[in-house]
Amino acid sequence: MWPSSWTSVFLLPLAEALQSPGDRATIAGWHLQSTQAVNSNLTAWSLPHANVSSWYRVGPRATVLAGLIQSGVYNESDLFYSDHLADLRESDFQVPWLYREEFALPALPPNQHLFLITHGISSKADIFFNGIQIASSDFQRGSYVGVSYDLTPHVFVGSNAVLIKAYPTNYHEDLALGWVDWNPHPPDSGMGVWRAVELQLTGPVSISSPRITTNFSSSETGESTAVIIKFKADVKNHGEFSTDVVIMGAILSPDLSRRIDLAQHVQLPPYSNSTVSLKTTLNDAQIWWPAAWGPQPLYQLSLNVSLLSGAISDIAPSARFGIRNVASTLNANNDVEYTINGHRFQVRGAGYAPDIFLRFDIERVEYIFQYVLDMGLNTIRLEGKQEHPAFFELADRMGLMVMAGWECCDKWEAWTYNEEAPGAQWHDEDYIAAYESMVHEAEMMQLHPSLLAFLVGSDYWPDERATQFYLSALHRMDWPNPIIASASKRGHPSQLPESGMKMDGPYDWVPPNYWYGKLFGAAFGFGSEQGAGVGTPELPSLQSFLSPSDLKTLWSNLNGGQYHLSPEGSDFHDRKIYNTALSRRYGSPQSLEDYIYKAQIMDYEATRAEFEAFAARQNASHQATGVIYWMLNSAWPSLHWQLLPYDLRPAGAYFGTKVASRLEHVVHDYESRSVYLINHSLESSGTRRILVDLVGVNGTQLLRREATAETVPLASKKVLSLLEIPTLLSGNIAFLRLVLTDDLNTILSRNIYWVSTQNDILDWDRSNWYTTPVTTYANFTALGQMQVVKLEATAAPINNALVNLTSIEVTLENQADVPAFFIRLAVVDPSTREELTPVFWSDNYVTLFPRERLNLTVNVRATEGWMVTMRVAHGEEQVIGRG
Numbered sequence: 001m002w003p004s005s006w007t008s009v010f011l012l013p014l015a016e017a018l019q020s021p022g023d024r025a026t027i028a029g030w031h032l033q034s035t036q037a038v039n040s041n042l043t044a045w046s047l048p049h050a051n052v053s054s055w056y057r058v059g060p061r062a063t064v065l066a067g068l069i070q071s072g073v074y075n076e077s078d079l080f081y082s083d084h085l086a087d088l089r090e091s092d093f094q095v096p097w098l099y100r101e102e103f104a105l106p107a108l109p110p111n112q113h114l115f116l117i118t119h120g121i122s123s124k125a126d127i128f129f130n131g132i133q134i135a136s137s138d139f140q141r142g143s144y145v146g147v148s149y150d151l152t153p154h155v156f157v158g159s160n161a162v163l164i165k166a167y168p169t170n171y172h173e174d175l176a177l178g179w180v181d182w183n184p185h186p187p188d189s190g191m192g193v194w195r196a197v198e199l200q201l202t203g204p205v206s207i208s209s210p211r212i213t214t215n216f217s218s219s220e221t222g223e224s225t226a227v228i229i230k231f232k233a234d235v236k237n238h239g240e241f242s243t244d245v246v247i248m249g250a251i252l253s254p255d256l257s258r259r260i261d262l263a264q265h266v267q268l269p270p271y272s273n274s275t276v277s278l279k280t281t282l283n284d285a286q287i288w289w290p291a292a293w294g295p296q297p298l299y300q301l302s303l304n305v306s307l308l309s310g311a312i313s314d315i316a317p318s319a320r321f322g323i324r325n326v327a328s329t330l331n332a333n334n335d336v337e338y339t340i341n342g343h344r345f346q347v348r349g350a351g352y353a354p355d356i357f358l359r360f361d362i363e364r365v366e367y368i369f370q371y372v373l374d375m376g377l378n379t380i381r382l383e384g385k386q387e388h389p390a391f392f393e394l395a396d397r398m399g400l401m402v403m404a405g406w407e408c409c410d411k412w413e414a415w416t417y418n419e420e421a422p423g424a425q426w427h428d429e430d431y432i433a434a435y436e437s438m439v440h441e442a443e444m445m446q447l448h449p450s451l452l453a454f455l456v457g458s459d460y461w462p463d464e465r466a467t468q469f470y471l472s473a474l475h476r477m478d479w480p481n482p483i484i485a486s487a488s489k490r491g492h493p494s495q496l497p498e499s500g501m502k503m504d505g506p507y508d509w510v511p512p513n514y515w516y517g518k519l520f521g522a523a524f525g526f527g528s529e530q531g532a533g534v535g536t537p538e539l540p541s542l543q544s545f546l547s548p549s550d551l552k553t554l555w556s557n558l559n560g561g562q563y564h565l566s567p568e569g570s571d572f573h574d575r576k577i578y579n580t581a582l583s584r585r586y587g588s589p590q591s592l593e594d595y596i597y598k599a600q601i602m603d604y605e606a607t608r609a610e611f612e613a614f615a616a617r618q619n620a621s622h623q624a625t626g627v628i629y630w631m632l633n634s635a636w637p638s639l640h641w642q643l644l645p646y647d648l649r650p651a652g653a654y655f656g657t658k659v660a661s662r663l664e665h666v667v668h669d670y671e672s673r674s675v676y677l678i679n680h681s682l683e684s685s686g687t688r689r690i691l692v693d694l695v696g697v698n699g700t701q702l703l704r705r706e707a708t709a710e711t712v713p714l715a716s717k718k719v720l721s722l723l724e725i726p727t728l729l730s731g732n733i734a735f736l737r738l739v740l741t742d743d744l745n746t747i748l749s750r751n752i753y754w755v756s757t758q759n760d761i762l763d764w765d766r767s768n769w770y771t772t773p774v775t776t777y778a779n780f781t782a783l784g785q786m787q788v789v790k791l792e793a794t795a796a797p798i799n800n801a802l803v804n805l806t807s808i809e810v811t812l813e814n815q816a817d818v819p820a821f822f823i824r825l826a827v828v829d830p831s832t833r834e835e836l837t838p839v840f841w842s843d844n845y846v847t848l849f850p851r852e853r854l855n856l857t858v859n860v861r862a863t864e865g866w867m868v869t870m871r872v873a874h875g876e877e878q879v880i881g882r883g
């Protein structure tokens with residue numbers, strides 16, 4: 001089973017695609033129908049020429065609901081609107097559904113084999129081919145279980161038919177892809193052929209599962225790096241004769257200029273398999289780096305197996321790999337610490353959600369990854385929803401690390417010591433399915449340099465037997481990366497060390513100074529999933545999925561539940577905690593617009609503080625080794641837990657993160673009132689200047705301080721103490737501006753806080769698993785009384801020669817003597833007035849000091865022209881330029 005091909009989009013008619021051994025093809029699409037709608041003779045349905053004119057036509061991979069959307073039965077915008085998803089009849093999806101495809105094949109020459117390859121069907125399936133049942137759901141069970149079935153004896157010359165009967169998924173009983181409290185569950189629970197199915201033609205011997213290991217450990221070893229690379233692959237003799245074969249491999253250097261050939265001879269007894277291993281030394285190996293640290297050179301690997309006659313028996317589609325080393329250790333505080341190529345790698349990431357119907361659009365994924373890197377993050381976490389090969393290929397190319405693993409809160413963690421998971425206890429067949437799942441996913445991920453770790457448990461660690469199965473599967477696939485017991489510190493199996501990752505919340509709102517505390521999720525150790533829960537989309541986004549009555553509830557019934565939050569019954573079905581803080585800190589919302597505006601302020605300061613605190617403490621005595629914000633994005637339009645809304649229109653939470661995660665940055669610690677100089681780069685050093693200004697809401701300068709310091713790679717350094725701030729404020733609020741410049745006077749970071757005399761006061765003793773309550777709120781209501789300033793603003797195109805993106809420079813000038821607070825900019829389509837996406841702003845939601853001038857750039861996909869708009873406070877959008 002070779003990964004790359006099963007997402008190929010260019011599909012040839014199968015008879016053309018499958019002509020000689022080594023050829024592979026993806027089944028191009030399916031006819032889909034409910035077993036309720038057709039007669040139950042599956043033998044008949046799986047014979048060629050069945051009449052499926054009344055069935056739905058769907059693509060190569062589609063859960064039942066994704067298929068029904070594709071074929072126009074349901075409309076996505078309608079399903080996503082308000083609570084319309086709840087209107088679907090669940091009973092329609094509590095019966096099996098059928099996936100059927102017919103294709104022509106030529107006669108198979110003797111000694112050739114045709115295989116059908118699955119990569120997981122939710123939750124399990126019976127598979128028929130030309131009237132014969134070739135697999136039963138006892139065997140093809142588990143959403144990640146990939147199997148290769150030999151169709152050879154059953155092939156017809158001319159039309160052939162495959163029929164898959166997919167059984168309903170039950171998150172408590174099946175090893176599937178569940179959603180816990182992330183979003184309402186899709187009514188079909190993800191049932192169906194969610195990953196494409198392939199056909200493969202081979203000679204008597206097939207080759208699969210190529211993988212590599214290297215002896216590379218660290219980039220410290222010198223300029224020219226000699227690396228031993230070991231390739232392994234599984235070969236299998238499907239024939240009744242002992243066969244001599246030659247495995248041939250070639251490695252192409254990233255620029256294709258150099259090629260190394262490898263060969264190995266093996267003899268395979270009848271019906272046997274073997275793992276072959278080929279070794280070479282690469283001199284001057286090019287090392288792969290995460291995006292912020294260096295390039296992403298990718299070597300190309302091809303492997304094939306031929307018979308002694310010279311005839312090819314099977315070819316593994318070419319794949320790419322990178323040379324790097326990822327390791328993890330437990331530090332003195334028992335926290336996990338990762339290194340990449342020998343350098344301490346502080347994880348700054350967020351939890352990734354696939355689409356609610358598991359639809360996969362690589363272009364959308366690419367935009368999301370661009371946004372992740374644009375925010376300055378370096379990692380995404382997959383909790384139990386593994387992806388397709390193209391996803392990892394993209395992460396490799398873009399230098400984005402992926403922390404993968406199994407999920408919590410359902411069958412996957414139905415351990416006797418876990419009282420939180422409602423799953424049915426595991427039986428022998430579950431352990432086997434878990435093993436097969438692990439083998440399949442490890443095989444898919446093995447070559448990818450973007451993999452940081454695999455977490456075999458999430459909230460809880462796997463029991464001893466499951467751990468043994470997982471480890472043996474990972475070892476069988478030569479897993480080269482860290483294996484982590486779970487995402488929490490609750491316990492661990494004897495075969496793995498403690499995880500060193502904490503899962504102590506919060507998941508709901510906490511004030512910015514929380515992160516500078518010493519307990520729970522505050523900035524120390526490794527937070528595997530935590531955040532203030534924020535991520536409110538802007539109003540146009542909200543209007544696309546909330547009804548007028550939902551919107552009314554949003555701002556006027558502050559304890560009201562929302563369908564677009566966590567499901568009913570969850571602690572996150574409403575925004576009570578958040579809304580109380582919003583009202584107390586910024587004043588009760590006076591209108592929907594006022595609420596959204598205040599929400600963006602809340603969201604911005606929440607994400608900024610979390611990422612800044614982890615950056616500031618990256619080399620503290622209780623070191624902050626990493627943090628995963630809960631979450632990056634949502635499976636469908638959502639009101640919370642996201643840095644990036646579903647429609648990819650970034651708002652406050654996004655820009656708070658982006659400011660906080662700059663490669664070189666300057667940070668204000670709300671608690672200690674210290675200023676930290678941050679450096680996440682591997683090499684930048686030299687003298688830095690930090691300029692500090694504090695002005696009151698009326699524009700009066702309250703403080704000016706300056707410091708210079710040497711910046712140190714991968715470190716944070718305290719450069720100033722501003723203990724006088726509360727005294728200077730004398731009961732009011734003010735704006736604190738930190739500007740970081742290098743020795744050429746280039747601005748590396750500019751960071752503005754609104755500060756109050758009294759920070760929020762936390763009641764740490766009353767913390768629970770998802771929040772720490774506040775006893776006294778910081779008072780920022782004076783922001784609402786600020787004079788609204790008129791800004792000079794222009795927007796003009798600049799020539800940046802970016803493919804498919806238009807670059808625009810926006811200049812803002814505050815001609816008033818008072819600050820201009822939290823200005824939002826957007827690029828919209830001139831005719832529809834819809835915000836364009838993807839859109840990458842250098843900065844947004846900006847605050848300008850009196851008389852300050854600011855230049856911003858934006859790169860945006862604008863095929864039909866553009867218009868830049870500006871919003872001051874919650875006022876009207878004002879057009880400042882067009883092109």
Ligand SMILES: *[C@@H]1O[C@H](CO)[C@@H](O)[C@H](O)[C@H]1NC(C)=O
Nearest residue numbers: 040041042043044045047131
């Ligand atoms: C199902 O269809 C097959 C093929 O058409 C036929 O031979 C068989 O008799 C049918 N079975 C039933 C129970 O109708």
Ligand SMILES: *[C@@H]1O[C@H](CO)[C@@H](O)[C@H](O)[C@H]1NC(C)=O
Nearest residue numbers: 038049050051052053054055
């Ligand atoms: C196929 O079935 C449809 C009804 O589902 C019917 O209208 C059509 O005539 C059938 N076609 C053939 C060739 O039998």
Ligand SMILES: *[C@@H]1O[C@H](CO)[C@@H](O)[C@H](O)[C@H]1NC(C)=O
Nearest residue numbers: 069072074075076077078079
């Ligand atoms: C779905 O409905 C929306 C809103 O009614 C409409 O604009 C859109 O074109 C529809 N989509 C499809 C695929 O029919």
Ligand SMILES: *[C@@H]1O[C@H](CO)[C@@H](O)[C@H](O)[C@H]1NC(C)=O
Nearest residue numbers: 215216217218226227228281
């Ligand atoms: C890996 O092997 C090469 C070639 O023998 C050697 O030069 C290099 O030092 C080895 N690297 C490590 C980390 O052992």
Ligand SMILES: *[C@@H]1O[C@H](CO)[C@@H](O)[C@H](O)[C@H]1NC(C)=O
Nearest residue numbers: 248249250302303304312315
């Ligand atoms: C098999 O692999 C060898 C080494 O990479 C290569 O030279 C040869 O062209 C390959 N044959 C086929 C048919 O791909």
Ligand SMILES: *[C@@H]1O[C@H](CO)[C@@H](O)[C@H](O)[C@H]1NC(C)=O
Nearest residue numbers: 209234235236271272273274
């Ligand atoms: C290889 O063959 C052995 C013995 O039949 C079997 O247990 C094992 O699963 C096979 N491995 C592969 C990769 O097919």
Ligand SMILES: *[C@@H]1O[C@H](CO)[C@@H](O)[C@H](O)[C@H]1NC(C)=O
Nearest residue numbers: 696697698699700728729732
């Ligand atoms: C501005 O506010 C400060 C307090 O922050 C106050 O002392 C000063 O008098 C005010 N200036 C004006 C011109 O209102």
Ligand SMILES: *[C@@H]1O[C@H](CO)[C@@H](O)[C@H](O)[C@H]1NC(C)=O
Nearest residue numbers: 731732733779780781782783
């Ligand atoms: C918050 O600040 C405003 C404006 O400065 C003031 O009017 C109000 O009394 C303060 N609220 C509390 C609860 O102190």
Ligand SMILES: *[C@@H]1O[C@H](CO)[C@@H](O)[C@H](O)[C@H]1NC(C)=O
Nearest residue numbers: 363366802803804805861863
């Ligand atoms: C640019 O856009 C075109 C049309 O959407 C697309 O085919 C092409 O792949 C894009 N190029 C890049 C580099 O994204």
Ligand SMILES: *[C@@H]1O[C@H](CO)[C@@H](O)[C@H](O)[C@H]1NC(C)=O
Nearest residue numbers: 809810811812853854855856
């Ligand atoms: C902003 O851009 C304008 C026009 O391109 C330029 O004259 C000015 O120097 C820039 N200002 C800053 C602060 O970079």
